[in-house]
Amino acid sequence: MGLFGKKRAEQTGEESAAIKVLGSGCAKCNQLEESVKTALTQLGLEPEVGHIRDFSRIAEYGVMTTPALVVDEKVVSSGRVLKPEEAAALIRKARGME
């Protein structure tokens, strides 16, 4: 039970992140998380990335292929391991930073 409680707390902490990776915990999903962190650092932002592993939550975003990237609650990519430059471009575009 203790274990479950901890997991839940982690999950809520990650929910609040503006930039999230949706993934089932596969190798590709972790690669994407790394890329996005690098991208955020390059953009001069806090490298804070949430990681949602709960399938019901992933389905709520309408994503059918993982890993996916969500910026400000909008899915900007799915089914691909993005390179840091690609992730940075998508984040800039989603935030109108161009």
Next chain:
Amino acid sequence: MEMLAAVWQFFQEQILGMQWLNRLIGQGLSSIGLDPASRWGGSLQFFLYDVIKIVILLCTLIFIISYIQSYFPPERSRRILGRFHGIWANILSALLGTVTPFCSCSSIPLFMGFTSAGLPLGVTFSFLISSPMVDLGSLVLLMSIFGAKVAVLYVLIGLVIAVIGGTVIEKLGMEQYVEDFVLHAPFQEGEEEQPSRRQRLLYARDQMLATFRKVFPFILLGVAIGAVIHNWLPEEWIELVLGSNNPFGVILATLVGVPMYADIFGTIPVAEALLFKGAQLGTILAFMMAVTTLSLPSLIMLRKAVKPKLLAVFIGVCIVGIVLVGYLFNAMQYLIL
């Protein structure tokens, strides 16, 4: 017609089969004093020829296939499937399973996506069976090694298993054995991207590189096992276990293949060597289907979405289908090889 047959034979043997490469490697080995007819020389020739051939085929195929796949994201397949009903939906689902990009780590989101759009369970399972079992890559790869007839039959029969398997699961009324969170997944229309040609080409290149990196160790391992079988295992052993003398060869090959996790590219060299050594065609194809369709990691993943009973039915349907295919091909071997 003769002209056409000759062109096809050339394509089959030299372009897909790369016989020229085999000769070239043989000559190269001879020139450095290794006799390809000897055991060590022969093993080395098989190893080099198969690794190079499979890597070239793999890279070319994955690139072309990924480009085609970029036109069939699962969102699109789901939308197309929603318009069909009954057996047609199962058939189309099996067909789309061959062109929709799929990896077992995405099977649950895909399952939920299909279910939430109201697609029947059987249609989803037709997809889940055909997707790993049959793809465009296996078609061309099988063509290069066993010839066009075997390749086309393999694909057709794979599709038939997927359609029947899905239909059986549908008829058994297994909905109650799907985990609740999948059944009640909220429907969300995903946005469909329209990538440019450049993006599709980049995607195809990335897929090719990623697949190559992932599969290369399996190819080396598969070819190494193949080389051992090819040059060291006595023919009598293989004939005894996997040849026409053993009526249970197909069942044995299927059961050994199921828990194994390997790509079709890694399985092919083993299959090739076994066939050369007198194993029966159906037995080999059953082994390949078992390895690619069912594996422990994918079953563990699927178990999260369905209850044990449905998982058991899924495994049972696949195994029965594969075993039947094995016996069918063994019975027809003299007609198609």
